[in-house]
Amino acid sequence: MIAAVAGQRGLPQGRSAVPIHEDERGRQILCRGYRLSLHRDDAESYYCNLMGERPSLFVVCREEDGERPEPALVTASYGEAASYSEVDENVYAVPIPPEIYLWIEAYVLEHYVPEKRRKRKRDDWKQDESRR
Secondary structure, X not given: OEEEOOOOOOOXXXXXXXXXXXXXXXXXXXXXXXXXXXXXXXXXXXHHHHHOOOOEEEEEEEXXXXXXXXEEEEEOOHHHHHHHHHOOOEEEEEEOOHHHHHHHHHHXXXXXXXXXXXXXXXXXXXXXXXXX
């Protein structure tokens, strides 16, 4: 249930793409059959995403020979989306559907433990004063 800008070439079995809107700015396609997996080591990234101004799912698309981008995977992790973006993959941010937002939120509440902020200790502070 993710709307993304994409075309429909030869999607893998179990996946579908249905056009839902088109105008001069582009096309929106409803893509189905993509799996969203959550991982404990990305819990902080999910938290930041949910707390951001526009919580999003990130659709990573591949483009072959100048054709329209095709969705390859979906993630809720800022870090994973940024990694794909850094290697010039097309990454589209789309709004999180409410039922998926609630699922991610429950996952974050169960698995995310913020690190305690600690003040750095400087053992050589006395030496720094003597250098002045």
